[in-house]
Amino acid sequence: MLACHCNLITEKEIEDTIIGLLEADPWQLIVPAKVYHALSRRGRCCGCFPNVVETIIRVTENYHSRSDAAGDDIVSHLDRVRELRGQYGSRRHERRTTSHRAA
Template identity: 35%
Template sequence: MMICHCMSISDRDIRSAVDWMRASDPDTIITPGKIYRALGKKTECGGCLPLFMDTMRQCDSFEVPEILRGLRRATPKETSDEGRRKGYRVP
């Protein structure tokens, strides 16, 4: 099935790129940008990205590396004052 009409990328192209990247480096983080580069293409309009991402996620070899599983995002600071003193004014 054709995923990206602008660059003529099929679902088979995406799957083979993901398999190739996983085989060459099992710990790599696979992103759409890396897949485009592996295929020698660039994004054009971005309209295909939702379908592109779904196709990536459906690949058998697409997974988060073991070392990165279970990590949590850092929580933002509770305050929005950015550590400034009260009464701070920009001249």
């Protein structure tokens, strides 16, 4: 599935990049800019970033559930990330008005 229309990046490419970053350092903070930098791309309209954040959370959670790390640490950290996203309004429409046109 195409995750970023501006750069023509698939969700599989993003997942593979996240796994590569996690293999280098399993406890690093991964953000969309780091993923795009690893792909030698940059965010253009950044409308895909909320979906990339969800992909980062999902892939990181799956990666750590397969590792030897303590499960309590992983779950509490990811729950905290989800709570912060809800607190700071990630579910909003990224300041796009109803008259916003993509093309």
